[in-house]
Amino acid sequence: MDEYVAFFWEIEFWHWWAFAVLLIALEAFVASTLLLWPGISAAVIGLVVLIRPDFDWRYQMLLFAVLSVISTVLWLRWLRMRPIKSDHPNLNTRGRSYVGRRITLAEPLKDGRGRVQIDDTWWQASADGPLEKGVEVEVTDTDGATLIVRTFSAG
Incomplete structure (x- = not known):
């Protein structure tokens, strides 16, 4: 010591x-x-x-x-x-780039949870309640790698 x-x-x-x-x-x-x-x-x-x-x-x-x-x-x-400004703010958060995008469900969301397909990728999705196959939804937010969707209503 x-x-x-x-x-x-x-x-x-x-x-x-x-x-x-x-x-x-x-x-x-x-x-x-x-x-x-x-x-x-x-x-x-x-x-x-x-x-x-x-x-x-x-x-x-x-x-x-x-x-x-x-x-x-x-x-x-x-x-x-002084946050770093980027011309690609969603580069490493790909799901955020889908916010506002409308998609038609290829599978039903049972109990408000399931999968949605965007382009060639399947994403976990969450909604307020169950949604049937073929319903048009809009991506409103993300929670990690899960897309938050809601039924799209025009107007």
Whole structure:
């Protein structure tokens, strides 16, 4: 146990920079930006230790933890306020692209649940109640991979 504590007393700036490089390299593989900010925080702590080598290791750890949490939370908040605009917003949510589409049931929906065919794909479907084969329905929403449909009435 004493050798682990002794290591912390000997932490130098290059330890922090090596840790920063490791975190940022892992971020390159993970691509979530969640390791980026602790990596940058580790680089900042390395700079602080370079300027002030007598900076106690306990404060180094505390400052690293605080900087990592604050920078990550601020980044996530910033991302949430600026959603990524896409010219294909339904690219990975294919079912959402069918909202508003009218289809004729190829199978009945028993107890409001069943399958509908759109183009060459069968989808799970849900409705408020049972619907007979041949009824025209409109897709109004999705719930995961299930299409929510209702009877279509023109006008």
